[in-house]
Amino acid sequence: MRVFRGRYLFFAFGAFIVLGMSLAALFAPLLTPYDPWAIDVSALLQSPSLEHPLGTDALGRDVFARVLYGARISLWVGFIAVGISTGLGIFFGLLAGYFGGLVDEIIMRFVDIMLCFPAFFLILAVIAFLEPSLNNIMIVIGLTSWMGVARLVRAETLSLREREFVQSARLCGAGLWRILLVHVLPNALPPVLVSATLGVAAAILTESALSFLGLGVQPPTPSWGNMLMEGKDVLEIAPWLSVFPGLCILVTVLGYNLLGESLRDILDPRVKNK
């Protein structure tokens, strides 16, 4: 019973943070009167006050507004990158699990190779050579993080393809993709959902690290990572620039992780029966 309480408490916490951040990002224009791009030379590097709740940056832009609009960018990158990686993972996982044999062998060995890669190194190199843009970042993060999902889906598909309902669908003459997408995939979804939730957290962390290094979202578009990069130069005189965006990353990533981990427990029937 106690375990139950803990699990749902985590879920509630995670859902609260995720929902809150999404709403804040969505309704950013309603929450702040300031334009996150508007430079105000009369208000450079002001510390937090009633007028500017989180202070202003080196160009006099309101940090609260930039943090809110930064949430849009970070969440967007997280969702699209995870969309790409989950889609690829499902595609390869279904193929490998359903066909088995040589197809399985080739796909899974490719997965092994990708897992051996120092991924962050590759992402940095690719972004720098392709020039950093929002699209490139999302694509590259997506392309380097689909392997976990592929393994999950493959494992589920392996056992599902022998089940009676899949066999009877095959006997009814259902096409390959109909079997895979209508009969196999829905039954393999719970672990994918968990891994996608955790994936959003990981993608947000990667994006912020890239932007912090100057290879992610490019200024003046606000992102939590590049705000930290800009804040680093004035760490001593304007510490609020370095504190708040980081706090946002921490809270958001924490929210998605809590949601994902508690979903794992809730969706896993083995844990429930104990």
Added chain:
Amino acid sequence: MLVNIAKRVLFKLLWLGVVFVGITVLSFWVIHLAPGTPTDMQTTMNPMAGAAARARLEKIYGLDEPVHVQYVNWLSRIVRLDFGRSMSGDHRPVWDKIKERLPLTLSINIISMILILGLSIPIGVYSALYQDSWFDRTMTVLVFIGFAVPGFWLALLLMLWLGIYVPLFPISGLTSLGFEQMGFWGKCWDLARHLTLPVFVFTITGLAGMSRYMRTSMLEVLRQDYILTARAKGLPMRSVVFKHALKNALLPVITILGLSIPTLIGGSVIIESVFALPGLGQLFYKAVMARDYPLVMGNLVLGAFLTLAGNLLADFAYSLADPRIRIKGKN
């Protein structure tokens, strides 16, 4: 028994060779696919250089050949440990540049790794033994926070707190001014002070995951029948935990250690650039920014090599430690 291990290692080595080629083909292809060439800096940006000069430069670097020919040429040189010369600035051999920066990055990673293991094993064991105690709960919350905190942000906060408000530690670089004039112990002290914060950040970011794995693994083992047997025959808890359980619970941790090397390498890039440490991570970052092909490829190869070596080592340690693999020789 030894034959089995040897077979296993040999097979693994072959596979790692395949992986190595796979990784390098992929990196080579991706990097050369990108628009623009490293000679741009010296040609398009330079009004004095015309098309002829550009072609000459490309010929010097072999950039006029098709990508697959370039790859084969490159691979045959790598096998002979010739990484080529850096294209930017000083044109020094890539291997020299890497060699002088390797010790710093390796020592930061190794010190952090020792600290992570030294702390996460007791934490994990204690959490598992007293599941749902206040200690376990506190640790669970801390682990979640540890997973979510961006390393570079933690670094910034520490610089602010322990570097600026309470100036205990220097916040950037590896040595202070006047390092050359210090005595041996002075030098050691100076280095230690500069490395404290980076090592701390590394340790904290790695600790969360490792202590979690340790806890899960220990919980799993404690549920096994042989633990019940050991306790039923009246063995004291101490020896059940340390002799029977811990040994088995450490097995998966070995694999995790091997797999965590890519993450450590990635972390080095960020932490070294925050603290302005002259290590490999910083070198890679600069190389990437300057589009220095040979230097970027050299770093990628080294990263891949370290990752694969860690992988192999973990596998070897695993098969030594686990009698099931040692005897059957299969997995």
